[in-house]
Amino acid sequence: MPRTRAADYDQQRGAILAVAARVFAERGYAGASIAELAAVGGMSKALVYHYYRDKEQLLFDIADRYLDGLLALVAQVKAESTAPAAHLRRLIERFMEAYRDAGAHHRVLVQDVKYLSSVHKRRIDAKQRAIVQAFADATAAVAPELKRGSLLKPVTMTLFGMMNWTFTWLDERGPVSYPQMARVVADLFLRGVGPLEERATAKPGTKATAAAKARKTETSEPAARRARPAPATKPARLLREAA
Numbered sequence: 001m002p003r004t005r006a007a008d009y010d011q012q013r014g015a016i017l018a019v020a021a022r023v024f025a026e027r028g029y030a031g032a033s034i035a036e037l038a039a040v041g042g043m044s045k046a047l048v049y050h051y052y053r054d055k056e057q058l059l060f061d062i063a064d065r066y067l068d069g070l071l072a073l074v075a076q077v078k079a080e081s082t083a084p085a086a087h088l089r090r091l092i093e094r095f096m097e098a099y100r101d102a103g104a105h106h107r108v109l110v111q112d113v114k115y116l117s118s119v120h121k122r123r124i125d126a127k128q129r130a131i132v133q134a135f136a137d138a139t140a141a142v143a144p145e146l147k148r149g150s151l152l153k154p155v156t157m158t159l160f161g162m163m164n165w166t167f168t169w170l171d172e173r174g175p176v177s178y179p180q181m182a183r184v185v186a187d188l189f190l191r192g193v194g195p196l197e198e199r200a201t202a203k204p205g206t207k208a209t210a211a212a213k214a215r216k217t218e219t220s221e222p223a224a225r226r227a228r229p230a231p232a233t234k235p236a237r238l239l240r241e242a243a
Helices: 009-027 034-040 045-051 055-079 084-101 103-115 118-142 152-164 178-201 210-220 234-242
Strands: none
Touching (some): 009 034, 009 055, 009 103, 055 084, 055 118, 084 103, 084 118, 084 152, 084 178, 118 178, 152 178
16 A cells, blocks of 8 residues: 655645755755754754655755745736736735745745756746746736837846845845835836837937937927926836836
8 A cells, every 4th residue: 555645744845845945045055965954954864855855856846836936926916907017016026025035945046946957957947937928928018119129038137137136135124125125126127118118119220219319309409498398208108107
């Protein structure tokens, strides 16, 4: 007869993963050992090996479960059916909240998945691509012209650069909290995407983009007319109103 799992099997695995994530985050995957994480968790090496065959399986499970949680956040925000700018803002807020609450897991994901086997790495990469695509789709909904140009992926990855590395410097004991920083990131991104649409659609070799033409007009107009604020372009105005 096959062995039955103990009632607390998942709970035990979760506890081991939590300790492993903390040890890997503090020591780095390469510098940590099963013996060390067993000692930190007050458990035996035999218990760890009962649930995980090796350190690499621990690393994969930490990253895999964490990404499953982020994908669940994507689904939850999508189900809220908000307007495009509000949807993207909500994604940013929920992800940075997750980064704060699972700081060790996030650090392991961004710094240690390079140590995974090729099979495990492909599975992690597929989930990460799905998350990036969700943000790219949300960004394109706010600034549709980016999708028709070549800037959508670079702009999306810039957003992740703003969010993903806050753990290296943001200390919630300081003057700025994660929720506050999430609002800053959302404001910086949403209010900067609109002008990028002009660059996305400008043809190479064009003498002047819309922004350049505006600057040329400004310098040629009388001072009295330049003093009046120019009306915002439609995409930028909509972004500000939505944000």
